[in-house]
Amino acid sequence: MTVVGRRERKKLATRAALRETALRLALRHGVEHVTVEQIAAETDIAVRTFFNYFSSKEEAMVAAVAAEADALIGEFRGRPRDEPVLRALREAVAHVMAVSDTEALRLIVRAPSLLPQRLAVYATREKALAEAIADRLGLSPDDLYPAVCAATALTAMRVVLERWLDQPADHAALREQTEEVIGLLAAGLERRLP
Amino acid sequence: MTVVGRRERKKLATRAALRETALRLALRHGVEHVTVEQIAAETDIAVRTFFNYFSSKEEAMVAAVAAEADALIGEFRGRPRDEPVLRALREAVAHVMAVSDTEALRLIVRAPSLLPQRLAVYATREKALAEAIADRLGLSPDDLYPAVCAATALTAMRVVLERWLDQPADHAALREQTEEVIGLLAAGLERRLP
DNA sequence: ATGCATCGATGCATACTGTGCAAGTTGACT
DNA sequence: AGTCAACTTGCACAGTATGCATCGATGCAT
Incomplete structure (x- = not known):
């Protein structure tokens, strides 16, 4: 196991605390009205130190999304090897979303000022996925298929999530819509006028 | 036709001038070393006025990408109605990229600090696409298929473009790789261990 | 052409963001 | 205990971004 010393534990704790404070303040006052100074003060951390952890207030706020994306990849890697890729992804999404904080997620997804940073998070996770x-699949990470599959599948999940967050929270509906999208990708996206 | 007065023409000219100056300075000095003050001065515009056109220096720099995305959608709309969706997209991409400034594009795509804004541009164009x-297809814009197809196809194009820009400019290769990706999406993305 | 209403450009003030640097603390390791 | 490396902090400073008031240019009706 990875033996973590006090130092690393404190760092992780500080990062988590900043992330939670940022989100909490955003929920209370609205994303636009929170400043780095507030986040730092509320966490009892110097402003300068905040910037040692996050390069912007937006990055701190979408850190929750980044954590969920990491969890998704972890779940995916834990799926049985003989399971097809898209099905494994579908199941991974279901497991991660089951324990997700819908309220916070909705706040992040609906804030226009967080859109660029949120998309950047997805893009960096694309590589890992x-x-x-x-x-x-026993392929090279440089092959086209893994890159395209990761990128498009994540994008499809994003579209589903954004649409789902615009309706009352219903985890059964999310599962259903996830399956529908995965079905689309699996069957092929080509269409023409009937 | 839309009759444009002098006022609107000047606005468009100013916007284009700012976009071009931003890109030119970025090519000369590097994205990170260009300031709004420089862009404004070089365009002979007040700094305050710059922010009437773009909400950030990054937005001005990725404006070229936004213009190409708009052109892509225009080409797509101009394709024959009986052409299948993905094939129409493939052809639209080919036409737009044929007249694209590869050098500028490479600069924008490779600059990490522009990634969030660039992705945000794609995301807003998703809706239009x-x-x-x-x-x-004679569907409602609220249907799942158009949303997912637009988002995933744009994403796939982005992946192809990013990979292509990492190799010497060769438009034949770009066309080939575009076709390959469209083929993937058309055939379905599901895969499993052989 | 004149006069009026609107829109856009600008300067100014101000709050906030983000980074380099140097000094001080704390943790890890011997 | 002592030493080194890593982390925190304060400070200075350049740059970003917005509200507001003002001034000039444009569009339009008469």
């Missing part, structure tokens, strides 16, 4: 897919 | 797809 592509590697996981390549591992699963 | 989804509408165009819905129009083509």
